[in-house]
Structure formats: C-alpha cells, structure tokens
Amino acid sequence: MKKHILAENWRLFLHRSREIPEHFTLPEEGIKCKVPGTVHTDLHRAGLIPDPFFDRNEQQLQWIARNEWRYECRFNLPEDFKTEDPVFLIFEGLDTLASVFLNGQPIIRAKNMFRRYRIPVTQWLRETDNLLSIVFHSAPEFGKKMETDFQQMPSVIFPERAVVRKAQYSYGWDWGPSFPTCGIWKPVYLLQQKRGIETVWFDTIKTGKKKATVKIGVNLWGMLEQNDELEIVFRHYSKDGVERRQAEVLFPVYNENSLQLIVEDPVLWWPNGHGTPQLHKLEVRLKDEHGETIEAKTIVVGIRTIELVTSEDGEARFFFKVNGKPIFVKGVNWIPAHSFLPEVTDDTYEFYLKQAARANMNMVRVWGGGIYESDVFYQCCDRLGLMVWQDFMFACSAYPEDDGFLAQVKEEVRENILRLRYHPSLAIWCGNNENEWIWFRDMAQPMEEMPGYRLFHHLIPQWVNQYDPLRPYWPTTPWGLEKDPNGLETGNRHVWEIWSWWEDYPKVREDRSLFVTEFGFQAPAHYNTLSGCMPPEKFSVQSRSFEWHNKQVDGPERLFRFLSAHLPVVTDMPAFVYLTQLNQAFALKTCLEHWQLQKPHTMGAIIWQLNDCWPVTSWSLIDFERRPKLAYYWVKNILAEQNILFFPLKSGMKIFVQNLQKQKLTFSLLHIPDGGWEIEEVKNLTIKAQEKEAICSLHFSELHRPGILVGTLYDAQKRIVARNFFNLVPWKYLRLQYKRDQLTLHHQEGLWIECREFATLFVEVRHPLVDFENQAMIMLPGERVELLNKNAIPEDFNISQVQIFCLNQFLAG
Ligand code: BMA
Numbered sequence: 001m002k003k004h005i006l007a008e009n010w011r012l013f014l015h016r017s018r019e020i021p022e023h024f025t026l027p028e029e030g031i032k033c034k035v036p037g038t039v040h041t042d043l044h045r046a047g048l049i050p051d052p053f054f055d056r057n058e059q060q061l062q063w064i065a066r067n068e069w070r071y072e073c074r075f076n077l078p079e080d081f082k083t084e085d086p087v088f089l090i091f092e093g094l095d096t097l098a099s100v101f102l103n104g105q106p107i108i109r110a111k112n113m114f115r116r117y118r119i120p121v122t123q124w125l126r127e128t129d130n131l132l133s134i135v136f137h138s139a140p141e142f143g144k145k146m147e148t149d150f151q152q153m154p155s156v157i158f159p160e161r162a163v164v165r166k167a168q169y170s171y172g173w174d175w176g177p178s179f180p181t182c183g184i185w186k187p188v189y190l191l192q193q194k195r196g197i198e199t200v201w202f203d204t205i206k207t208g209k210k211k212a213t214v215k216i217g218v219n220l221w222g223m224l225e226q227n228d229e230l231e232i233v234f235r236h237y238s239k240d241g242v243e244r245r246q247a248e249v250l251f252p253v254y255n256e257n258s259l260q261l262i263v264e265d266p267v268l269w270w271p272n273g274h275g276t277p278q279l280h281k282l283e284v285r286l287k288d289e290h291g292e293t294i295e296a297k298t299i300v301v302g303i304r305t306i307e308l309v310t311s312e313d314g315e316a317r318f319f320f321k322v323n324g325k326p327i328f329v330k331g332v333n334w335i336p337a338h339s340f341l342p343e344v345t346d347d348t349y350e351f352y353l354k355q356a357a358r359a360n361m362n363m364v365r366v367w368g369g370g371i372y373e374s375d376v377f378y379q380c381c382d383r384l385g386l387m388v389w390q391d392f393m394f395a396c397s398a399y400p401e402d403d404g405f406l407a408q409v410k411e412e413v414r415e416n417i418l419r420l421r422y423h424p425s426l427a428i429w430c431g432n433n434e435n436e437w438i439w440f441r442d443m444a445q446p447m448e449e450m451p452g453y454r455l456f457h458h459l460i461p462q463w464v465n466q467y468d469p470l471r472p473y474w475p476t477t478p479w480g481l482e483k484d485p486n487g488l489e490t491g492n493r494h495v496w497e498i499w500s501w502w503e504d505y506p507k508v509r510e511d512r513s514l515f516v517t518e519f520g521f522q523a524p525a526h527y528n529t530l531s532g533c534m535p536p537e538k539f540s541v542q543s544r545s546f547e548w549h550n551k552q553v554d555g556p557e558r559l560f561r562f563l564s565a566h567l568p569v570v571t572d573m574p575a576f577v578y579l580t581q582l583n584q585a586f587a588l589k590t591c592l593e594h595w596q597l598q599k600p601h602t603m604g605a606i607i608w609q610l611n612d613c614w615p616v617t618s619w620s621l622i623d624f625e626r627r628p629k630l631a632y633y634w635v636k637n638i639l640a641e642q643n644i645l646f647f648p649l650k651s652g653m654k655i656f657v658q659n660l661q662k663q664k665l666t667f668s669l670l671h672i673p674d675g676g677w678e679i680e681e682v683k684n685l686t687i688k689a690q691e692k693e694a695i696c697s698l699h700f701s702e703l704h705r706p707g708i709l710v711g712t713l714y715d716a717q718k719r720i721v722a723r724n725f726f727n728l729v730p731w732k733y734l735r736l737q738y739k740r741d742q743l744t745l746h747h748q749e750g751l752w753i754e755c756r757e758f759a760t761l762f763v764e765v766r767h768p769l770v771d772f773e774n775q776a777m778i779m780l781p782g783e784r785v786e787l788l789n790k791n792a793i794p795e796d797f798n799i800s801q802v803q804i805f806c807l808n809q810f811l812a813g
Pocket of ligand 1: 395396433500518608
C-alpha cells in the first residue's frame, strides 16, 4: 500500500463571481491556501478579508458563500507509484457541492460532505505535472434554486439547507454565525493499492463475570488473491494489566469476515463514575501469499453491552443499561467546535471532552445539526468513559425523499456506521434532532406526512439494523408514543419551556420527564473572550456588537428578564457578565438537582450545550476560547459522586446526601441569616457510605430569619468533599455582609485566596492574561483556596491586575 498526501502546492481562485464587494480582488494566479481548509480561513490568512468573528464582520462577509471557488493543486506522481497497481484519489471530505477534474477530465461531482470519496484515477494520471482542480459551487444558491424549482422544505431556519448534505449549523443557528463555507475540509491523498481493509468492527454479544462473548468483523475491498490471509489478534488486559492474547487466521472472503470469541475473565468497559472504561486492542492484518502485510489496522475496543429500556413491567421508562446495570445519564450536548471545521484539532477534542469527564459526566450527545465527528472525538470518549448519543445529521426541518437524496443519505449512513461501530462509547443512534417535534407544533398534519418521515422511521432503522444490529436506535429526539413527540408520559423530552419559552428555572421542580435530552440556560462567554472579539468602545450590554454575538431571537432580552427575577440588574460589563453567568449556574444546578432527586423516574439529563463554535453568548458551559463559565463549576459539583441535594417542601426542606466513595464523612449544615453575619450551625452529622439517602429534614420555623443554607461534607482531615446551598428567598431580596478586604490574595507558594470575616458567596477571580482553576466558590470565614499552583504562575504575573467578584458586593447594605 502506498499513500501520498496532497497537502502542498494548493492555490485558491475565484471561479465564478456572482457577487463580490467593490474593494475585493483576488490575484489572477490565485492565492496560496491550506488543505484541509475552507475558503473563509484561506481568504483571511491571505489578508483579503477581516477576522470573520470580530465585531459584526459576519454581516459583510455573506457574499463569500454565494460565489464559486476553485482549488488547484499541481503534483508529480511520486517515484514509488510507477508500477502496475491501480491508483485511487481519496477525499476524506469535500464541503460540499464539488466538481472535481484531474488533468481536465471530470472525475466526480460530490454532493455530500459527510462522505468519503474513493475514485479510481490510474488512467488519467501523468508522471509529471498533474493538475487536480476542484470547483466548489455555492450550497446556499443551489438550495434556493431547488426551492424555486420544486418546493421549500418546512424548516425552522434557512430552509434551503435541507436539500444539501452539508453541516446544517453552518448556515447559521441560534448560537452560531452564518458561514456556509466551502473547501476541502479533510485530507486528500493518492493511494496505490489493489485490495485492503475497509473497516474493522467489534461487538459484545454477552457479558458475564467469568466470560464474555464478542464478535469481530473485518470488511475488505478490492480483488483478493487466492492465498491471502487475514490475521486477527485480540489482546485483552486483566485488572492488573496482564496481557492475554487470542489469535486466529482466516482465509478472507470479499466483504465481510467475522469471528466469534469467548473471552475468559473479561474486564468490562464502564461509563465514567461506574468503574474503569477498560480498553483492549484488536489487530487485523491482511497478508499476501508470501506473508507480506498488505494492510494492517489496530483498533482499541471495549467489552460491554448496552441497552435502551423504554418500558418495564408495563410502564413507560427511558433509560440505558450498561452491562445489565441501569445508569443515570449525566450528559452534555456537543456542537461542532468551530464555524470553520478544519480549525478543530485533536487537542480541541481532548480538552473539551476531558472537561466533561472531569465534571462527572457520562454521556455526550453529538447533535444532528453538526457533523459526524472525527475518529479522535470517539477515541477520547472511549478512553474517558463518556457514552455517545449519536444523531444522524438532520436537524429542525423536514427533508426531501427523492431517490437521489435517499441514495446520498444511504451511503452516508453506511459509511459512518461502519466507521464508528467499533467504539464502546457509542451508545445509541438517533434519526435526527427535533424534526418531528417541529412538524407536530407547526404543521398540524399527520406525522407520516412530514417529508423525510420515511427516512427516520423506515429506511435508517433498516440500515442500522443491517450494519450495526446490536446498537439501540431512536427515530428522533424528542420522541415517544404520544401524539406530541415531546409528551411527558413516554420517551424522552427536550425541556425548553425554561428559557426558550420564557419560563424561569424554578419551574423545573414540577417536571416529571423520564429522560431529558436537552435543557439549558444562556450566559455570556468569559469576560476576556467577549472583550477580545469586539472593539472596546462597543463592548457594552446594549451595543449592536454585543447583541450580534447572541444569535437567539430575543436572546439578549432574555438575559435581562431572567436576571431581574433573581439578582440585581447591574449593567456595567464586568458585573453583567458575572451576574448573568451566576444566573446560568443557579439554573443548571437547580435542574440537575431536581432530576437527580427524581431518580429512578427520571433517568437522565443532558445539558444544552458543552461548547461553542465562535465567541458568543449561548447556552454553553465552556466558551470558544476554552474558558469555563461559572455554571461549569456548579454542574461539576452537583453531578459528583459525593454530593448534597436540597429538596424543598412547602414548609421546610429535605436534604439528601450521596456518598458513593465508601468513606466516612461529616455533614454540616449552616444558616447564613439575611443581613446578619453570625453564621449558625443547624446540623452536624456523621455520614456512612450510601446511595442517595435523606439525612435530615428541616422545618423553616427552626430558623430565626430567612437566609441561605450551606451544606458541606468534610472528610476526616476536615477537607471539603462537597458543598451545596439553598437560598430561602430570591437572592435579590437578601442582604449580605461585605467589606472590600474580606477576601485577600496571597502570592507565596502559588496564588491563594482567603476569606476573612464573613461567609462570601460565589467568588470569581479574573485576570486579563491568566485563567484560574477554581471559581464560583462559597467561602466561609477562615477558608483558603488555591487559585494557581506555583508552577503555573507566569513570571510577569501582576497581582494588581487580579479582579475579584462575589455576590456579597452586589447584595451589600
Ligand atoms: C434545541 C437544539 C438546537 C438549538 C437549541 C437551543 O432545539 O436542538 O436546535 O440550538 O435547542 O435553542
């Protein structure tokens, strides 16, 4: 097998201009460009357009997507390619409508960015001076033409997107700018090979304490020869790391080869928080008659079963069982991590997914308006014990059902299933995001009449059954047996009454969903992130620029509405960011606390959303520049294995403690009275290891005045293991003690913050150049928290630039 990547000598040309601004010119000889890349990023790197994310530049750059662009690459055939064997040109991904020419010969018209193209090109290649030329047609223009020629798809936004198999968010979403870009978004290379490995898969059929049954499959392509061999080596590891090897040699057949193995004493893969996500190694080698390797592939696999339970003892349920054990899903939704996808690196995935696992999550949902993510994404999930809820890439629209479109989708579905099937993290395939729910709400016509219905309810499930028969499939999200796909009684729900339909978060306490796949609350990105993406004079709460960086209809207005219900409305920018982020933190913590208390009726809550694709005010937990919002810290706390949950009753409070770490702890409950500073101790108890258990009830009459309850779990060394709070009246009506110097910074052996006299709530520490570890802390008198380890402090660190925020300063008096 010979592979030659075409990454050099690419040039970008304006192929056909439909619309260009007056001042724009592109040199005749084109510009140097990057592959993989996009037109927008190439033009920006060449200095021809301004930063697309800055200020309101998005508005001036809309013309780019309406034109046709051409990428060209000149290359010589590599020396070692000059033999008889066939040569293929492989495109891992073309975004999207592309006419490809090799030495003037049309070789393919691509229409689907989610597919990989393997084109036999031997007959068109020359030894030297080959010209590969790719014309990208405008996807939005094509979509609009289809609408005029045929019919517009009922769709929430940008209906023209539905007819093109292109990441739907790129047209613009309620958290993302409109940049339906084009380009060669994944690697392109020449491959010389007669036959090879198409895909390797691994299924767990059965697990038990002593034995597991697994099935291994290898799909091959090309012309096999008579004495080819397929060698399969499975290396699995015991608890203490000892490797055991099971090997077999098969005489391969074209397409699918499979083999069932019994694994003795298997070490299973478990989701985060339920055990180790143990991985094993599977090596596959295709050899010729001389024992020479034609192609080898190693994948990392896990042994586990997964099941979606939708009814039990005649009652509707919705939960996942892993290795036979019901799992409460603590999850987060994933959107594409950049508006220009080739900018996403392996490290981007690693960073965000590690943060999800650190926040005690066990599931990530790949939302249907984005992309089937890169292999690295799923490899990280395998390693971190994050189960994946995988949508097929359709969102918030009806979709065409003509033969050409269905054929495109079939190929896309087949390829992506076969690529991802081996991952132990992959928990479920889901047909689409919200298509049926929106049809039900907006169209008042029978569900079966929704264009695309056939895809999600007949065709895709058939294909899933054919290519990945053991994985659960759910037609859409939300979905259930009721007429309303978002009904409460059956299936899963998206809880958007809160925030998007203007309800406030305390409303969650009435919710009885079986499983929540989306819910969320907005907050601005970190102060440093937002201030960096608009000119200083435009960085204010009611500037056009700040509002532009919030894509939801009435998004900016909602920030004020919900802020005013709970907290003082302060509009200077540093304070506004602090307070609205705090409000998001309260909202998410309240929802997650509630649904965990509804267990086992409710069996999962997946937050909308983990990440962003540009600097924006959105529902994300971590912003585009990797800075967590305050909500991240409270979500992490509330999802921890050791935590405290407050369950409000009419006249009092029930408090639950979960201590899954089998450690003896003490629980202390303090009352911080309104306006006062004498903290009173309400309870002090010893806690054994336990599942969630009610440890105390409290009647409000036991307290002298309203205020705040703070519960803390301490270990034997008096270290804080978990802390949680409950405010007995809305924050805005409370008064807290405040003095400027009640929090002090210490810069010796690292950077520390110390709380002196009064209980200080939700401390945030900012610095223009440094990001700190702990935020949104409740600090009691005498407590110290490390903000930065001494090795992490930069040499030129200037302590006077540190800014400290706490709720006390806004509620003083
Ligand atoms: C849901 C999602 C997205 C959207 C989000 C926030 O409807 O599926 O389409 O971005 O809510 O409104």
